Amino acid sequence: MSKQTSSKKAPGKKAPGARSAGPGGAATVPAPAAAPAPETDGSPSLELSRRRLLGTVGAAGAAGLVAGGAGGALGVSAAQTGPQDAAKAVTSIGSTEVPFRTARAGQQAGITTPLQATGHLVAFDLAPDADRRTAAALLRRWSRTAEELMAGRTPDADTGVALDAGPSSLTVTFGFGHSFFGRTGLTKRRPVQLDPLPDFSADALDAGRSNGDLWIQIGADDALVAFHALRALQKDAAGSARLRWQMNGFNRTPGATAHPMTARNLMGQIDGTNNPKPSDRDFDERIFVGRDAEQDWMHGGSYAVVRRIRMLLDDWEKRSRHEQERVIGRRKDNGAPLTGGSETTPMRLDASGPDGLPVIPANAHARIAAPESNQGAAMLRRPFSFHDGFREDGAPDAGLLFVCWQADPLRAFTQVQRKLDRGDALSRFLRHEASGLYAVPPAAEPGDYVGRPLLEG
Numbered sequence: 001m002s003k004q005t006s007s008k009k010a011p012g013k014k015a016p017g018a019r020s021a022g023p024g025g026a027a028t029v030p031a032p033a034a035a036p037a038p039e040t041d042g043s044p045s046l047e048l049s050r051r052r053l054l055g056t057v058g059a060a061g062a063a064g065l066v067a068g069g070a071g072g073a074l075g076v077s078a079a080q081t082g083p084q085d086a087a088k089a090v091t092s093i094g095s096t097e098v099p100f101r102t103a104r105a106g107q108q109a110g111i112t113t114p115l116q117a118t119g120h121l122v123a124f125d126l127a128p129d130a131d132r133r134t135a136a137a138l139l140r141r142w143s144r145t146a147e148e149l150m151a152g153r154t155p156d157a158d159t160g161v162a163l164d165a166g167p168s169s170l171t172v173t174f175g176f177g178h179s180f181f182g183r184t185g186l187t188k189r190r191p192v193q194l195d196p197l198p199d200f201s202a203d204a205l206d207a208g209r210s211n212g213d214l215w216i217q218i219g220a221d222d223a224l225v226a227f228h229a230l231r232a233l234q235k236d237a238a239g240s241a242r243l244r245w246q247m248n249g250f251n252r253t254p255g256a257t258a259h260p261m262t263a264r265n266l267m268g269q270i271d272g273t274n275n276p277k278p279s280d281r282d283f284d285e286r287i288f289v290g291r292d293a294e295q296d297w298m299h300g301g302s303y304a305v306v307r308r309i310r311m312l313l314d315d316w317e318k319r320s321r322h323e324q325e326r327v328i329g330r331r332k333d334n335g336a337p338l339t340g341g342s343e344t345t346p347m348r349l350d351a352s353g354p355d356g357l358p359v360i361p362a363n364a365h366a367r368i369a370a371p372e373s374n375q376g377a378a379m380l381r382r383p384f385s386f387h388d389g390f391r392e393d394g395a396p397d398a399g400l401l402f403v404c405w406q407a408d409p410l411r412a413f414t415q416v417q418r419k420l421d422r423g424d425a426l427s428r429f430l431r432h433e434a435s436g437l438y439a440v441p442p443a444a445e446p447g448d449y450v451g452r453p454l455l456e457g
């Protein structure tokens, strides 16, 4: 489809509103559309392009968005505004564009981009007769399609699914799995960071829904836009790769809350509070691969760990709020640590109560996962919730498509998951059912495609 590039920009729409925090916890609301566009500094809130903010308002879309107080993710921090300001601010969900190449150190979009309302995670295996050239041609097609769609350009001879919408913060992020390198004769260029994750005691992994040669993460604030991208990329793969597995997820719709806030998961917890922030001194070195990487094609890239984690919600929902809060170590209503303050107050892990016991229990999830308990290990969590209907026993098949980003999975995800596996109070309410680890290279240079330095280097 990407060859049919006599394409049209879909009309943009304006709407007011607020949206939930990005994965770095930086809640943002849009500046009024009339405000001058600031230069991007690479932070997630500013990463989204302002170019399309002044499109015409579709009456139905605008009314719906006004009612929801919805909006894009640009500019003003939550602390500077209240709900009324958010409601007054005018921008558009549909017209919000995330650049294919981010301003931030040439990384792919979809890593530090604020959480989107809809997500598709999908893995492909190369066709049996495919080789490195086939893979290179596929990545070239995929990159072109992603860039077009993320800019809101939909081909004339298309299905029409996304015709009336703008890009809606669409991001498409590409990664390579361990098996890709053997299939393409590139084993010497496989980073050691892609070595398979160890087994964890609570794993009940389905091999058919794990791993894969190639991985794509699609996110958008409109479900039709996200589906359209998924279909376009699948069609691009025809004859070269076949779909191995696919998972669908969701987050809060931008504007669903009266003011911007960190997302909640299906257990009802505020989730994402203590994510590393792009403003942290060591953010880049923790999340993105440095110049000294053994595999230079990964410099500026990141590693994604993907886990389908089903929540045992029938068990969880029987627990009192008090019990639930002790499982995490934070309050449910505002996400504050049990040692007091607000959501952003640091946890006091050494505080004990009148009974002499730690206020944040020894097995509380947030304590065990914290960098202080893991030699500083940190990862950027950027998940989607999922609900795939109900199981035979009536329990919801629902939980978290846990996606986390780091420069080195061994020192981040694996370190923390090993610790959680040994005594985390949350683990008894979770089942890890699928797993993947992918090398996500930096963004393509202009006119180039994602992964060329690996495939043609």
Ligand SMILES: C=CC1=C(C)c2cc3[nH]c(cc4nc(cc5[nH]c(cc1n2)c(C)c5CCC(=O)O)C(CCC(=O)O)=C4C)c(C)c3C=C
Residues within 6 Å of the ligand: 265, 267, 269, 270, 271, 272, 273, 274, 275, 307, 309, 311, 328, 330, 365, 366, 367, 369, 370, 371, 378, 379, 399, 400, 402, 413, 416, 417, 420, 430
């Ligand atoms: C191995 C990494 C992690 C897995 C797997 C994981 C699963 C998981 N977590 C929640 C809910 C919450 N997690 C929170 C904090 C938190 N979790 C991890 C890591 C994993 N979580 C980290 C590194 C942290 C941050 C710890 C810190 O520095 O304080 C929280 C608290 C709020 C927050 O900081 O985000 C919640 C809530 C679920 C539901 C889940 C699996 C389904």
Ligand SMILES: [Fe+2]
Residues within 6 Å of the ligand: 365, 369
């Ligand atoms: Fe967690």
